Amino acid sequence: MLGSVSLNSSISSIAQIRSLLANLPGPDAAASSAWAAREPQLTKPAGSLGRLEEVSAWLAAWQGRHPPTMTRPVARIFAGNHGVAALGVSAFPAEVTAQMVANFRRGGAAINQLCKTFDIELDVLALELDQPTGDFTRGPAMEELDFVDAFRHGMDAVPNGIDVLVIGEMGIGNTTPAAAVSAALFGGEAADWTGRGTGIEGGALARKIQVVGQGVALHKGHMPLDILRRLGGRELAAMAGAVLAARFKRVPVLLDGYVTTAAVAALEVECKGALDHCMVGHVSVEPGHKRLLAALGKTALFDLGMRLGEGSGAALAVGVLKAAAACHAGMHTFAEAGVSDKDGS
Numbered sequence: 001m002l003g004s005v006s007l008n009s010s011i012s013s014i015a016q017i018r019s020l021l022a023n024l025p026g027p028d029a030a031a032s033s034a035w036a037a038r039e040p041q042l043t044k045p046a047g048s049l050g051r052l053e054e055v056s057a058w059l060a061a062w063q064g065r066h067p068p069t070m071t072r073p074v075a076r077i078f079a080g081n082h083g084v085a086a087l088g089v090s091a092f093p094a095e096v097t098a099q100m101v102a103n104f105r106r107g108g109a110a111i112n113q114l115c116k117t118f119d120i121e122l123d124v125l126a127l128e129l130d131q132p133t134g135d136f137t138r139g140p141a142m143e144e145l146d147f148v149d150a151f152r153h154g155m156d157a158v159p160n161g162i163d164v165l166v167i168g169e170m171g172i173g174n175t176t177p178a179a180a181v182s183a184a185l186f187g188g189e190a191a192d193w194t195g196r197g198t199g200i201e202g203g204a205l206a207r208k209i210q211v212v213g214q215g216v217a218l219h220k221g222h223m224p225l226d227i228l229r230r231l232g233g234r235e236l237a238a239m240a241g242a243v244l245a246a247r248f249k250r251v252p253v254l255l256d257g258y259v260t261t262a263a264v265a266a267l268e269v270e271c272k273g274a275l276d277h278c279m280v281g282h283v284s285v286e287p288g289h290k291r292l293l294a295a296l297g298k299t300a301l302f303d304l305g306m307r308l309g310e311g312s313g314a315a316l317a318v319g320v321l322k323a324a325a326a327c328h329a330g331m332h333t334f335a336e337a338g339v340s341d342k343d344g345s
């Protein structure tokens, strides 16, 4: 419980989500100080592990634990279908969403292999796939109850006591809502935020830009969470819910590509710092992702030219987090190793 608002199933309005955002826990000062006391003693020139040092410091601060641990990474993939998919904005038909969910459950997708590689516990949550959200060029994608229900599914999907949460998604057409949400939150032309997604070409890209522009014109000017409700989708709402719940459970989060980042951006615009417990695994080929990361002040851990979604870039980044935690916890100090420090002591 948090004041009068409990963290899970009692959330029934966007106003209650806003009151959670107004009461976010911060980083753990004791874990951060313990990290800062140990790191300079390790047998390496100061700063020589580059961003691995930033990663282990971030893990300690947001797990609230020193040394940070990486023995239980968990991935949650959320799937949804979209009214705008009927407008010809994707290279694939909408039935692929449910077919890929079945593929995830059978272990046949890229995310299954990545989770196996890094010992990540995977679960897939399909959100009313037979009822696509509304076409946002005509009205809101979701009414408040539908939005809050999806958001709550995301909140409830975060286990206690895990070391990091990987979030990912599957939803044919969902780079269109990602572009529309980003444009409505941060401004600029629809074309600046719209890319080829699964691989549309020529006239289809122009059509997709038009759809994004129409949606933004119809729904802009609302509060950030209402923009997510009007222009987003159920899997986007669920990812935002999972990220908010993770903050209260002291679970750091790895974001994936354009769609996951767009899904959670509204939290940061509602409340600065709301995504401080999130790192971005990779930067997607989708041009809007770079722009969105710049708007959020985040730098992805790597760029491997990926544009798959389904949590793939975030799952790969678990390897980096494991390496960072292992170095910080396992390296010997100059004194333990009998190695002379810079000053010869």
Ligand SMILES: O=C(O)c1ccc[n+]([C@@H]2O[C@H](COP(=O)([O-])O)[C@@H](O)[C@H]2O)c1
Residues within 6 Å of the ligand: 089, 090, 091, 092, 169, 170, 171, 172, 173, 174, 175, 176, 196, 197, 198, 199, 200, 256, 257, 258, 259, 260, 284, 285, 286, 289, 307, 308, 309, 310
């Ligand atoms: O998140 C990204 O960076 C990303 C970039 C390109 C494609 N996707 C994935 O592809 C699907 C959306 O693409 P589209 O063309 O149907 O909008 C959806 O299932 C996403 O997981 C995801």
Ligand SMILES: Cc1cc2nc[nH]c2cc1C
Residues within 6 Å of the ligand: 092, 096, 100, 169, 170, 171, 198, 308, 309, 310
């Ligand atoms: C095959 C396929 C796999 C995916 N995984 C995430 N988004 C996807 C979109 C398609 C089309």
